[in-house]
Amino acid sequence: MAALLSVFHRDLRLALRQGGDTALVLGFFVLAVVLFPFGVGPEPEILGRIAAGILWVAALLAALLSLDRLYQAEYEDGGLDLIVLSPIPLELAVLAKCAAHWAATGLPLALLSPLLALVVDLDPVAFPTLVVGLLAGTPALSLIGSVAAALTLGARRQGVLLSLLVLPLYVPPLVFGAAAVEASVMGAGARADLYILGALSLAAMAVSPWASAAALRLALE
Amino acid sequence: MFDGVSFRLPPGGALVLTGTNGSGKSSLLRLVSGLLAPAAGRLLWGATPIAADLPAHHSRVHYVGHLDAVKPVMTPRELLSFWGALRGLDPAASAPALREALAAFALEAVADWPCRWLSAGQRRRVALARLLAAPAPLWLLDEPATALDDESQARLERVIEVHRAAGGRVLLATHAAIALDGAARLALDAFAPHLEPDPAV
Numbered sequence: 001m002a003a004l005l006s007v008f009h010r011d012l013r014l015a016l017r018q019g020g021d022t023a024l025v026l027g028f029f030v031l032a033v034v035l036f037p038f039g040v041g042p043e044p045e046i047l048g049r050i051a052a053g054i055l056w057v058a059a060l061l062a063a064l065l066s067l068d069r070l071y072q073a074e075y076e077d078g079g080l081d082l083i084v085l086s087p088i089p090l091e092l093a094v095l096a097k098c099a100a101h102w103a104a105t106g107l108p109l110a111l112l113s114p115l116l117a118l119v120v121d122l123d124p125v126a127f128p129t130l131v132v133g134l135l136a137g138t139p140a141l142s143l144i145g146s147v148a149a150a151l152t153l154g155a156r157r158q159g160v161l162l163s164l165l166v167l168p169l170y171v172p173p174l175v176f177g178a179a180a181v182e183a184s185v186m187g188a189g190a191r192a193d194l195y196i197l198g199a200l201s202l203a204a205m206a207v208s209p210w211a212s213a214a215a216l217r218l219a220l221e
Numbered sequence: 222m223f224d225g226v227s228f229r230l231p232p233g234g235a236l237v238l239t240g241t242n243g244s245g246k247s248s249l250l251r252l253v254s255g256l257l258a259p260a261a262g263r264l265l266w267g268a269t270p271i272a273a274d275l276p277a278h279h280s281r282v283h284y285v286g287h288l289d290a291v292k293p294v295m296t297p298r299e300l301l302s303f304w305g306a307l308r309g310l311d312p313a314a315s316a317p318a319l320r321e322a323l324a325a326f327a328l329e330a331v332a333d334w335p336c337r338w339l340s341a342g343q344r345r346r347v348a349l350a351r352l353l354a355a356p357a358p359l360w361l362l363d364e365p366a367t368a369l370d371d372e373s374q375a376r377l378e379r380v381i382e383v384h385r386a387a388g389g390r391v392l393l394a395t396h397a398a399i400a401l402d403g404a405a406r407l408a409l410d411a412f413a414p415h416l417e418p419d420p421a422v
Contacts, residue, residue, distance in 0.1 A: 077291070085254060087280040
């Protein structure tokens with residue numbers, strides 16, 4: 001357990017110190033959302049209508065941006081060898097790395113989202129749903145992304161391949177995440193959608209560590 | 222890559238792997254570490270095959286490969302304490318071992334610098350200090366003397382000597398002349414399979 005925590009702490013520290021990771025993700029999220037009012041026009045009705053979709057799509061793309069860092073640097077500098085050679089099971093190490101990735105990307109995205117929701121004129125009633133939805137759904141993004149990042153390890157043009165693999169798998173969180181916000185704007189309960197988002201994350205947590213670990217072992221052969 | 226290789230490493234023993242580039246020294250070390258699985262043959266620890274319990278084998282092995290896993294934004298002290306924790310050591314309890322590891326490779330002065338400021342030889346020493354930060358009975362060293370100056374190499378030789386005196390085993394692949402008392406040598410070139418060029422190609 002202490003060993004797992006040490007992996008989590010170190011990855012978080014690396015993500016924060018390298019600056020690139022967290023700052024890049026948040027910066028992209030902000031810029032992508034801010035571009036929409038320029039493109040669509042400032043009419044509150046139109047913006048407010050599509051706000052949920054804008055925020056979720058921007059969050060997905062921002063999370064995608066940092067995925068190649070999850071294993072690539074570690075693979076290139078030999079750190080992955082040491083993690084595989086440690087006494088902790090690789091599946092749990094993957095889970096710790098995903099948790100750190102989420103804490104460095106998904107968590108700040110969710111906390112920042114109400115500010116950006118103002119930019120796109122989302123009805124303030126839906127702010128809590130937006131934050132809770134992102135909190136519940138972004139772990140799935142990190143976990144699904146981990147499998148793809150492990151599979152594309154060492155591939156040339158990893159980033160492109162990664163997006164092609166991951167984006168279709170991000171559709172379910174996107175559908176339910178946007179639907180939850182939508183529902184709370186309409187005054188209908190968003191609870192069902194939020195539960196489904198949580199379920200998606202839990203399902204990803206059950207499958208992703210094994211799939212990622214298998215892919216990582218394959219990459220190291 | 223090679224076949225028919227057989228060796229035994231007793232406690233306190235050292236085996237130096239030699240051979241031309243591509244003769245399979247690194248592959249043999251990765252096989253022994255458990256990172257690779259052999260196409261044929263057996264790897265035993267005592268009487269048990271290592272594949273029977275890989276996590277247990279991993280905790281017996283220290284592997285220092287070509288890549289030193291040194292993160293540019295972390296300090297040597299943080300890296301060593303992380304590597305110790307990864308092997309299940311409590312940070313408070315491993316503090317003396319950590320100081321000893323830093324001292325053994327003369328890293329005290331740079332212990333709190335980010336590793337991006339360190340030279341190639343200093344990074345190598347950080348990677349080697351891992352051997353002392355957490356104990357393990359079998360050391361697998363792949364070209365450990367790369368980028369080391371003479372003094373650091375002498376330090377490495379002393380560290381290996383102390384490890385062997387305490388009953389530790391060392392398996393080492395090198396081109397450099399590393400002085401090890403009574404070390405056995407294994408030249409992998411002798412085990413290369415004979416590949417006849419295909420006349421059809």
